[in-house]
Amino acid sequence: QDAGAGKPVDMVLLPKYLGIIVFDQANTGAQEAATELKNERPLQFLGPTPENSVAGQIEIVTNATTQGVGAIMISNNSGDQIAPAARAAHDKGVKVVTWDSPIPSAEGEDVFVAQVDFDETGRVLADMALKILSEAGGEFAILSGSADAANQNAWIKSMNQVLKSDAKFASLKLVDTVYGNDQAETSYNLALALVDKHPNLKLIVAPTTVGAPSAAKALQDEGLCEKIKVTGLGVPSEMLSYTQNGCAPEFALWSFKDLGYLAYQTAYALATGTVKAEEGAVVKAGRLGDRTITKDPTREKGLRILMGPFSLYNAENVEAAAKE
Amino acid sequence: MNGLRLRPERVRELSLLAIIAIAVLVFATIIDGYLSPRTFNRIASSVIIIAVVAAGQTLVVLTRNIDLSVGAMVGCVAYFTGALLAANHGLPPVLAIALAVAIGTLMGAVNGALVVFARIPSIIVTLGTMAVFRGLLVEFSGAKSITTANLPSWLVNLPQMTVLSIGSFDVRAMVALALVTIILFQIGMSVLRVGRHFYAVGSNPDAAHFTGLPVRRVIFSAFLLSGAMSGLAGFMTLARFGTITVEAAMGLELESIAAVVVGGVNIFGGAGSIIGATLGAILIGTLEQSLFRLQINQFWLDALLGLLILVAVASDSVLITRLRKFWNEARAKRRRLPAATDTPS
Amino acid sequence: MSPHYISGSNIINLFQLSIEKIVIALIMALLIINGEIDLSVASVMGFAACLLAYLTSIGVGMPVAIVVALLGGLAAGCINGLFVAYVGLPSLVVTLAGLIGFRGLARVLLEDRAIGGFPQWFTDLGQKAFLGPLPFALIVFVVVLLAAVAILHLSTFGRKIYVIGNGVDVARYSGVAVARVKFSLFLMSGFVAALAGVLYAARLGSVRGDLAQGFELEIITMVLLGGVSIFGGSGSLLGVFLAILLVLNLRNGMGLANLTGNSQSIVIGVLLILSAAVPFLVSKVRSRVT
Amino acid sequence: MAALPIETHRRPVMELRNISKSFGATHALQSVSLTLHPAEIHSLLGENGAGKSTLIKIMTGVHQPDSGAIHLDGAPVQMASSADAQRKGVAAIYQEPLLFPDLDVAENIFIGHQDRGPFTRWASMYEESARILDSIGVQIDVRASARGLTLAEQQSIEIAKAISLKARVLIMDEPTASLSAYESERLFQLMQDLRGRGVSIVFISHRMDEVFRLSDTVTVFRDGRHISSRPRAAVTPQSAIAEMVGREMGLLAPRATTAAEGVVLSVDRLGRDGAFEDVSFEIRKGEIVGFAGLVGAGRTDVGLALFGIAPAHRGRATLDGRPHAPRSPRQAIDGGIAYVSEDRRQLGLSLPMSSSANISLPVLDRFRGMLGMLSRKKEAEVADEFRRRLHIKTASVEAPVGRMSGGNQQKVLLAKWLNTAPRLLILDEPTRGIDVGAKAEVHQFIWELAAQGMAIMLISSDLPEVLSLSDRVLVMREGKQMATLDRKDATEQVVMAHATGQAE
Numbered sequence A: 001q002d003a004g005a006g007k008p009v010d011m012v013l014l015p016k017y018l019g020i021i022v023f024d025q026a027n028t029g030a031q032e033a034a035t036e037l038k039n040e041r042p043l044q045f046l047g048p049t050p051e052n053s054v055a056g057q058i059e060i061v062t063n064a065t066t067q068g069v070g071a072i073m074i075s076n077n078s079g080d081q082i083a084p085a086a087r088a089a090h091d092k093g094v095k096v097v098t099w100d101s102p103i104p105s106a107e108g109e110d111v112f113v114a115q116v117d118f119d120e121t122g123r124v125l126a127d128m129a130l131k132i133l134s135e136a137g138g139e140f141a142i143l144s145g146s147a148d149a150a151n152q153n154a155w156i157k158s159m160n161q162v163l164k165s166d167a168k169f170a171s172l173k174l175v176d177t178v179y180g181n182d183q184a185e186t187s188y189n190l191a192l193a194l195v196d197k198h199p200n201l202k203l204i205v206a207p208t209t210v211g212a213p214s215a216a217k218a219l220q221d222e223g224l225c226e227k228i229k230v231t232g233l234g235v236p237s238e239m240l241s242y243t244q245n246g247c248a249p250e251f252a253l254w255s256f257k258d259l260g261y262l263a264y265q266t267a268y269a270l271a272t273g274t275v276k277a278e279e280g281a282v283v284k285a286g287r288l289g290d291r292t293i294t295k296d297p298t299r300e301k302g303l304r305i306l307m308g309p310f311s312l313y314n315a316e317n318v319e320a321a322a323k324e
Numbered sequence B: 001m002n003g004l005r006l007r008p009e010r011v012r013e014l015s016l017l018a019i020i021a022i023a024v025l026v027f028a029t030i031i032d033g034y035l036s037p038r039t040f041n042r043i044a045s046s047v048i049i050i051a052v053v054a055a056g057q058t059l060v061v062l063t064r065n066i067d068l069s070v071g072a073m074v075g076c077v078a079y080f081t082g083a084l085l086a087a088n089h090g091l092p093p094v095l096a097i098a099l100a101v102a103i104g105t106l107m108g109a110v111n112g113a114l115v116v117f118a119r120i121p122s123i124i125v126t127l128g129t130m131a132v133f134r135g136l137l138v139e140f141s142g143a144k145s146i147t148t149a150n151l152p153s154w155l156v157n158l159p160q161m162t163v164l165s166i167g168s169f170d171v172r173a174m175v176a177l178a179l180v181t182i183i184l185f186q187i188g189m190s191v192l193r194v195g196r197h198f199y200a201v202g203s204n205p206d207a208a209h210f211t212g213l214p215v216r217r218v219i220f221s222a223f224l225l226s227g228a229m230s231g232l233a234g235f236m237t238l239a240r241f242g243t244i245t246v247e248a249a250m251g252l253e254l255e256s257i258a259a260v261v262v263g264g265v266n267i268f269g270g271a272g273s274i275i276g277a278t279l280g281a282i283l284i285g286t287l288e289q290s291l292f293r294l295q296i297n298q299f300w301l302d303a304l305l306g307l308l309i310l311v312a313v314a315s316d317s318v319l320i321t322r323l324r325k326f327w328n329e330a331r332a333k334r335r336r337l338p339a340a341t342d343t344p345s
Numbered sequence C: 001m002s003p004h005y006i007s008g009s010n011i012i013n014l015f016q017l018s019i020e021k022i023v024i025a026l027i028m029a030l031l032i033i034n035g036e037i038d039l040s041v042a043s044v045m046g047f048a049a050c051l052l053a054y055l056t057s058i059g060v061g062m063p064v065a066i067v068v069a070l071l072g073g074l075a076a077g078c079i080n081g082l083f084v085a086y087v088g089l090p091s092l093v094v095t096l097a098g099l100i101g102f103r104g105l106a107r108v109l110l111e112d113r114a115i116g117g118f119p120q121w122f123t124d125l126g127q128k129a130f131l132g133p134l135p136f137a138l139i140v141f142v143v144v145l146l147a148a149v150a151i152l153h154l155s156t157f158g159r160k161i162y163v164i165g166n167g168v169d170v171a172r173y174s175g176v177a178v179a180r181v182k183f184s185l186f187l188m189s190g191f192v193a194a195l196a197g198v199l200y201a202a203r204l205g206s207v208r209g210d211l212a213q214g215f216e217l218e219i220i221t222m223v224l225l226g227g228v229s230i231f232g233g234s235g236s237l238l239g240v241f242l243a244i245l246l247v248l249n250l251r252n253g254m255g256l257a258n259l260t261g262n263s264q265s266i267v268i269g270v271l272l273i274l275s276a277a278v279p280f281l282v283s284k285v286r287s288r289v290t
Numbered sequence D: 001m002a003a004l005p006i007e008t009h010r011r012p013v014m015e016l017r018n019i020s021k022s023f024g025a026t027h028a029l030q031s032v033s034l035t036l037h038p039a040e041i042h043s044l045l046g047e048n049g050a051g052k053s054t055l056i057k058i059m060t061g062v063h064q065p066d067s068g069a070i071h072l073d074g075a076p077v078q079m080a081s082s083a084d085a086q087r088k089g090v091a092a093i094y095q096e097p098l099l100f101p102d103l104d105v106a107e108n109i110f111i112g113h114q115d116r117g118p119f120t121r122w123a124s125m126y127e128e129s130a131r132i133l134d135s136i137g138v139q140i141d142v143r144a145s146a147r148g149l150t151l152a153e154q155q156s157i158e159i160a161k162a163i164s165l166k167a168r169v170l171i172m173d174e175p176t177a178s179l180s181a182y183e184s185e186r187l188f189q190l191m192q193d194l195r196g197r198g199v200s201i202v203f204i205s206h207r208m209d210e211v212f213r214l215s216d217t218v219t220v221f222r223d224g225r226h227i228s229s230r231p232r233a234a235v236t237p238q239s240a241i242a243e244m245v246g247r248e249m250g251l252l253a254p255r256a257t258t259a260a261e262g263v264v265l266s267v268d269r270l271g272r273d274g275a276f277e278d279v280s281f282e283i284r285k286g287e288i289v290g291f292a293g294l295v296g297a298g299r300t301d302v303g304l305a306l307f308g309i310a311p312a313h314r315g316r317a318t319l320d321g322r323p324h325a326p327r328s329p330r331q332a333i334d335g336g337i338a339y340v341s342e343d344r345r346q347l348g349l350s351l352p353m354s355s356s357a358n359i360s361l362p363v364l365d366r367f368r369g370m371l372g373m374l375s376r377k378k379e380a381e382v383a384d385e386f387r388r389r390l391h392i393k394t395a396s397v398e399a400p401v402g403r404m405s406g407g408n409q410q411k412v413l414l415a416k417w418l419n420t421a422p423r424l425l426i427l428d429e430p431t432r433g434i435d436v437g438a439k440a441e442v443h444q445f446i447w448e449l450a451a452q453g454m455a456i457m458l459i460s461s462d463l464p465e466v467l468s469l470s471d472r473v474l475v476m477r478e479g480k481q482m483a484t485l486d487r488k489d490a491t492e493q494v495v496m497a498h499a500t501g502q503a504e
């Protein structure tokens, strides 16, 4: 239990956009932590609308700074564009914790709560791809979120490295990378466009929870599930039917609920001053146990707390997970 | 007198058809396996939603108005219908469609009432309701999304459903639904008396008033029908994409206007047809779907689309003016014959 | 009311968060009074910013990049203006094409990249106070405001803008060079949009293809809320300025009260409709009374 | 072609009793009564602005009378709208055709009153329209769109529409104004047919010959008052004109001719496709040259060509000895030409703006003050001076022009153009639609301008005005110059003969 428990701290949880299910799950986790820590101040769950994504996040961070909140937890929906606002908040004494997606330059950020090790994500994606395509291998394409999302780009990069570095992946051939901007309609259309453009396509890897079900739906609607598969990151409740009918035999994710929980625990500890944002400091994170702040290996600067682990979902366990 | 039956407006539609045909031929020669049922399906399925919305938009534009709220209406309908279906899996399909159309119609009625009874310019009304509808969607949804897992299976499988197979060409149920609706509307516009009232009101509002046409009712119906079409499109969006978030159908307003404009509907009212707007949507859809396959960078599409609109409208304005001049001169020549024999008595 | 609401820094914040939009709104007001509209401003903003980012990414110096970006905006305005003023196409359609087309060009330039790493002085321009507590963009806003007031309300050119907005034919029959006035306004609009794009790039510190997407509707909303007639011919920059203050305060007030972007847009949407409905209802009531 | 005897024993089909109507300060109609019998052609005569059009707009429900009553078949009725009037059997063809340019000809005829039922019967509609058009001798493709039709064709469609309505009372406001002789002849035939079928026709025309050939009854209006209604046999053209014109004509004594000095404008065989051909004339310093003709004769087009709006295609003109071929109004204004448009509301004045803003507009650059900015003070001073000189009645020169009366608007329009200090002033219908008092003032002013040495081109459909003001009169008909008459030769008869093509 955090030593500062019971102290009132105003806190803001800022998702990439409103309207994406995993962020709601994160909110649930954060609320759970808030109750555990007996913070009487209500947690604000504020997000931008998608058309206003970058400017909206900046606006919310700036307003929160003006209000003088104790901590902001950001899932950054762009690159470094949020950095100036984060730095301004930081300079005013607001604790800035990023989660899910960090600020690439780490500017203005106290610590990043990482869901999983980004290099591990690349390996997990590559492993799933190989498992689905088997030794024969074949062509695959990546359907990502927005073109400059820090987390997805890091995952794609690490996946590419894994593919190159390990000979067992030699049969996998990446033919295209497209960006559906985390919009269901765009992702759906792009999935079909990929199919048309690459007649020998065997697999679509979608490292985004919006992209994966959209791609699966598109393939299902076109009756292509026999020929082309989907994998990537997905929410069990959204992927359930596609896993059961074989469109998406396997996908991975971590618990967004736990991620929200850990982000809150970390931010609260920083805001109450029980923990300092420095290498080696330990956050007592309730039911997730103690977590240590380390250097972030995937970024030049910046600190991170690692949550982990990955859960892999397939026909055997997806139904149970979807019920959660 | 029969030699010149082809009006300039029809020429516009035929030339669009020709351009689409040429485009398809060109793509067929440079893309392997282009001329396939799959291409047909892909273009058809991707075009129908925008075509349905564009049909409603056409009615509004014909009356010298504009509806910028269609995207928000489609999003709202998709979400609310999805929520209803998620709660009542037993809802029969026909009722579900009717519900979607009804929700859309209701929103269209709000637009229409504000334009007709409060006399606010439609661009302002729909700019406002666009924000309000989208905002309400976010409010009511609590920012949660609809997912296929919550939806009844008939709906999830609807996009695959085929109603008619001609050889290897499948006509999907949704494509058929959209086509039938659009064709019914087009027929209605030319067969029903009220159909022509939309043209009259947009062509000359003063004359419409003097002639005793129910101007307000016509404009109101245009918005109502645009809402209804958005409702249908909302249902189709729900069925097709399955996952409905608060941003569903965002930007559709501009796409629908683009289709209408490329389809030769006069943005100042009075001229154009639903078929034209549909052809506009098809042309845009064909280019979008095909250019991607041409190894052309995803990012070039918008730039080309902008160019297409500009070229379409500019050529339209030049071409139609020329044709009309030619047409009038041809008629004047014929007219002069009897007049020439006329000497003052 | 939140105690943070009325503080010097908050007021500056308030402007800074929307500064690019309100700079464009001023010129948009001129265009709408003139009877035209420019839907392409946000795309031109994006295009200019992407041009700037692209140039810096291939090693062009920032000052040169800024100049080229502004020229790009002028070129965009020139295309819009040519088609509207000289070919005679409706601006609604021409600039809709521009909205789609210039956004496309912006995407072509940057593709899937986000380009940042601009020189310190440039990002400071967008993020730090420039003159006393005032950020550079706020000074630009004041300059553009003064220029717009001078053009619209004090110069002969402004008089022509109103006359054209009230009826193109009267203007033409009075020897006003209608096409030239319209063309100049589109040039201005393109230039100021590019300027706003550069400012936005400086504020964000990095640029991607969808920069400023969707801003056009908010900009037009502000102008119409300021009492400018969508049919042209009437309205003033005072009204637009007050509308800007109103929108900024509302957004800020609601933001501080933790109402999110979406409730804000509902309120502004309703406000827009009401602002247009009220004059009509008032005149109706008045005619009932007399 | 004898008119039928008036059947006075029959009950009137329509009666107007003591109708009054004002538009702001203008009393368009003052306690006017009119009785229409079945099967008669009833002509209304009166000068421009006498109130004829207003009266028929009241009969058709476009305007509501301020006081007075309308009776149909003896019973009082309300005409709520023009659609309502049509249902009650009263249809009108207005002075300006009101068509739907995007619909085809047949639709224009039938859109307001197709057969019952939800469907458009295209086939029968085309057939029926073709039949009606044929019956009035007009050959227009019923499937052609109405855009781009000539004025005459548009007028024919309006007539066909009225016929298709099977109206009992048919009102025609100057239907022949833009028809050729052949087309007019067919129309007269048709009117007589309709009369034979018991239709009562109200006919408005400025052409005396038509009125006297067709009418059963002739009613004269003057300044919004009913002057007389008599059987045709009891009226002569001379007596009618005397009644129409009233005493005001006395004010317009022909002015003494000023000695004409140098030629200001010289026009040689000017022509423009579809508008006018072979027009040649000269205007000297201090001279007023009148342009007479029927509506649509092409006089405005000549003016517009000289003003650079619709440049001439052929021929040449010189202004002060220099070639004059303006491509835009700006060039014409800079060359010293001012054009006072006939359409004050659409082309002349910016109604929501102040009179000072309107007056300064054509020469805005002269009103630059500090830093090249617009000097409102200078504008107001100049406007105020014109206000005094022209007796413009307005509270302030900063008030919107739209709120002023027509006469005062016209004076502002004059002021706007005089402010350019032109060498040549083109006046197009300078007194159309303004009241008698203002008209006399405008006439006075035109005289003074000429006396000060300005060259004036006066286009007017008001014949007495042209005759009394002009030094020479140029008569046009269907785009051709029919005659150029010296003031001593220019009588009403001669001018009308040329204007209607009846000379020789």
Ligand SMILES: Nc1ncnc2c1ncn2[C@@H]1O[C@H](COP(=O)(O)OP(=O)(O)OP(=O)(O)O)[C@@H](O)[C@H]1O
Pocket (backbone or CB within 6 Å): D023, D026, D027, D028, D046, D047, D048, D049, D050, D051, D052, D053, D054, D055, D095, D406, D433, D434, D435
């Ligand atoms: N809608 C209106 N608003 C203001 N004044 C009007 C309006 N309609 C007519 N008037 C005025 O009423 C008077 C009578 O006009 P009316 O059109 O009836 O004349 P008219 O006899 O038909 O003339 P003309 O022979 O030129 O057609 C004129 O002074 C005119 O300016």
Ligand SMILES: Nc1ncnc2c1ncn2[C@@H]1O[C@H](COP(=O)(O)OP(=O)(O)OP(=O)(O)O)[C@@H](O)[C@H]1O
Pocket (backbone or CB within 6 Å): D096, D151, D274, D275, D293, D294, D295, D296, D297, D298, D299, D300, D301, D302, D342, D429, D459, D461
């Ligand atoms: N209502 C109208 N619609 C279209 N064209 C018109 C209309 N009124 C006039 N015109 C155009 O005006 C030209 C002929 O009329 P013009 O105005 O030059 O003659 P005018 O002798 O000055 O007649 P008016 O007495 O009406 O001024 C034609 O070319 C005709 O096309």
Ligand SMILES: [Mg+2]
Pocket (backbone or CB within 6 Å): D052, D053, D054, D095, D173
């Ligand atoms: Mg009249």
Ligand SMILES: [Mg+2]
Pocket (backbone or CB within 6 Å): D296, D299, D300, D301, D342, D428
């Ligand atoms: Mg004329």
